[in-house]
Amino acid sequence: xxxxxxxxxxxxxxxxxxxxxxxxxxxxxxxxxxxxxxxxxxxxxxxxxxxxxxxxxxxxxxxxxxxxxxxxxxxxxxxxxxxxxxxxxxxxxxxxxxxxxxxxxxxxxxxxxxxxxxxxxxxxxxxxxxxxxxxxxxxxxxxxxxxxxxxxxxxxxxxxxxxxxxxxxxxxxxxxxxxxxxxxxxxxxxxxxxxxxxxxxxxxxxxxxxxxxxxxxxxxxxxxxxxxxxxxxxxxxxxxxxxxxxxxxxxxxxxxxxxxxxxxxxxxxxxxxxxxxxxxxxxxxxxxxxxxxxxxxxxxxxxxxxxxxxxxxxxxxxxxxxxxxxxxxxxxxxxxxxxxxxxxxxxxxxxxxxxxxxxxxxxxxxxxxxxxxxxxxxxxxxxxxxxxxx
Numbered sequence: 001x002x003x004x005x006x007x008x009x010x011x012x013x014x015x016x017x018x019x020x021x022x023x024x025x026x027x028x029x030x031x032x033x034x035x036x037x038x039x040x041x042x043x044x045x046x047x048x049x050x051x052x053x054x055x056x057x058x059x060x061x062x063x064x065x066x067x068x069x070x071x072x073x074x075x076x077x078x079x080x081x082x083x084x085x086x087x088x089x090x091x092x093x094x095x096x097x098x099x100x101x102x103x104x105x106x107x108x109x110x111x112x113x114x115x116x117x118x119x120x121x122x123x124x125x126x127x128x129x130x131x132x133x134x135x136x137x138x139x140x141x142x143x144x145x146x147x148x149x150x151x152x153x154x155x156x157x158x159x160x161x162x163x164x165x166x167x168x169x170x171x172x173x174x175x176x177x178x179x180x181x182x183x184x185x186x187x188x189x190x191x192x193x194x195x196x197x198x199x200x201x202x203x204x205x206x207x208x209x210x211x212x213x214x215x216x217x218x219x220x221x222x223x224x225x226x227x228x229x230x231x232x233x234x235x236x237x238x239x240x241x242x243x244x245x246x247x248x249x250x251x252x253x254x255x256x257x258x259x260x261x262x263x264x265x266x267x268x269x270x271x272x273x274x275x276x277x278x279x280x281x282x283x284x285x286x287x288x289x290x291x292x293x294x295x296x297x298x299x300x301x302x303x304x305x306x307x308x309x310x311x312x313x314x315x316x317x318x319x320x321x322x323x324x325x326x327x328x329x330x331x332x333x334x335x336x337x338x339x340x341x342x343x344x345x346x347x348x349x350x351x352x353x354x355x356x357x358x359x360x361x362x363x364x365x366x367x368x369x370x371x372x373x374x375x376x377x378x379x380x381x382x383x384x385x386x387x388x389x390x
Contacts, residue, residue, distance in 0.1 A: 031375035032088050032170040032219070034111040035081070038144045038208065039174040041117035041348060042226075043081050046072030046095035048117040051137050056328030056345075057117060061313060065338055065351050074117055076312070076338045077351030080223075081113065081172060083358035087376045088170070096147050111169065112151060114144035121177045121204040122197070127184075134183050141176055141208050149215075159216075166216035173209060173222040175288060177201045177263060181228070182347075186237060191259060202266050206274060213278055221367065222271060223286035224264035229256030230296045232311040232319035232346035239318060250296045251309050264289055284367050291360035295342055295353065302356060306340035313338075313345045321346030 037043050041057070048055045049072040056062075057074040066077035072095065073079055078086075085093050093113040118136035120127070123143075127135045156162035180201045184194050209220055228234050230252035238253055247254050268285055275283045295301075299308040306312065313334040315325020325331035327345035335341060339352040349357075360366040362376050 032168055033090075034109060034165065034169045035085055035088070035090060035093050035113075035172060036111050036148065036169055036217075037081050037093060037113040037115050037172040038141060038148075039115035039172070039176045040119040040179050041074040041115075042079060042175045042178070043113065043115035043172065044072060044074065044095070044117045044119075045079070045081060045093060045113050045115070047097045047113070047115065047139070048072045048074070049095075050097035050101065051116050051139055052118065055117060056326045059328035061334040062328055064334070072117075074348045075344045075351055075354065076334070078354060079348075079351075080354050080358050080361070081115075083355060084170070084172065084362065085111075087358070087362050089377055096144075096151070099151075108151065108154060112148070114147050115174075115176075116144070118179060119144065119176065120180045120183075121201045121208075122180050126200070130184075132183050132187060132189075134187065135179075141204055145208050145211060148212075152215075162216045167218050169217070169219070171212055171217045171220040173205065173212075173220055175223040175225060176205060177267075178225050178228070181225075181259070181263070185228075185234070191255070195259070195262065198263050198266055201263070202270050205267065206270050209271075209274055209283070213274075213281055217281070219282040219284070221284045221286050221361075222267070223288045224267055225260045226288050226292050226349075227252060227257045227260050227296065229253035229258075229260070230292070230309060232309060232314070232321040232343045235309060235319050236317055236321045236346065250293075252296060260289060282369065284369065284371075286361050287366040288357060291357050291364070291366040292349075292353070294360070295356060299342065303352070304340055304342050306335060306337070308342040310341065311343040311346040312341040312350060319343075319346065 041048070048057055058070050058072060060070060061076065062070040063073060064076050082092055085091065090110045093111045094108065096112050096114045099108060099112060116137055116139040119139050119141065120135060121141045123140045124135050124138040152162065156165050180197055181194055205222070209222065212220065230250060234256055235253060238256070245253055245255065247257070271283050271285055275281070295304060296308045309319055311320040313327035313332060314320035315322050315332040327334070338344060338350045341350050342353045344350045362371055363373065
């Protein structure tokens with residue numbers, strides 16, 4: 001199966017940002033020996049087991065494709081962070097709360113994952129003050145950053161040692177911020193209100209990035225948000241008979257995707273500002289939105305014969321997604337072959353979709369500056385590199 005070069009063409013609004021980033025360092029100087037991850041359920045690899053033992057992500061069929069049992073990952077297999085770790089020749093990154101509950105803190109030389117399902121960039125008090133009580137965890141980005149500081153004595157006991165380790169580390173900042181919008185959107189708060197949250201979310205992400213830089217971080221990959229207008233959960237919640245609301249090329253809700261674009265545009269502007277303040281640091285924007293839009297526009301060319309918008313695992317409905325029968329509950333069931341679907345449970349994607357996103361970041365054109373391909377294992381996504389560049 002060959003994909004045309006136009007299929008993977010980039011159409012990003014802030015070319016000037018990317019050109020400025022590319023002139024700083026075209027590729028990373030060294031291969032990474034560790035990964036430190038922050039974020040929400042798109043990156044969580046098991047913290048939810050300790051944070052929320054009742055989470056539906058902890059029940060079958062979650063994890064069925066790769067691990068063959070639930071692991072705390074909110075998909076059928078591996079999310080993007082797993083593919084990144086594998087591509088760098090590292091072990092799967094341990095979740096912080098798992099490490100913390102071990103008798104001794106060991107085996108964290110290759111990194112730690114602080115991401116928690118349901119996490120927000122903003123602290124929980126922000127939402128409570130606005131009458132939003134549906135936030136499922138108080139492990140915000142600030143809390144995750146505090147966790148990182150807690151493990152520093154176990155990683156390095158001198159500033160020179162910390163600089164040595166962090167100079168060879170990849171800091172993955174998210175995806176984070178999506179839940180800051182999910183919670184109010186699913187309470188039918190107005191888009192005008194939720195747009196006012198965006199600068200605050202960006203500020204929270206920016207503050208975390210700056211603090212990590214002060215602690216010695218040199219390379220930070222910062223993903224944007226996915227196109228929420230293509231999410232089965234949003235398509236179900238905001239389903240309408242007005243055909244004008246939908247993008248005829250994808251079936252996604254246009255106004256919701258425009259909101260994601262607004263967040264991503266503001267994030268890119270802020271990354272450009274931070275980069276100018278810290279020219280010795282590599283800040284990489286990971287374009288989750290546009291890499292995902294490729295298979296929302298052309299699902300069959302990526303092997304998604306089950307479609308791009310319908311969830312593999314759910315309890316029925318137009319998009320096989322409803323809150324009364326969440327994936328993992330007795331009322332829900334999973335499709336026979338998740339690799340044919342983009343959406344796993346209506347909110348999270350399948351391992352197959354995450355593999356494509358990872359390939360777009362690691363072997364394709366969706367990070368600027370591009371990762372040094374000499375550091376990337378060619379065995380992680382066999383054949384994907386050729387497909388991306390045909």
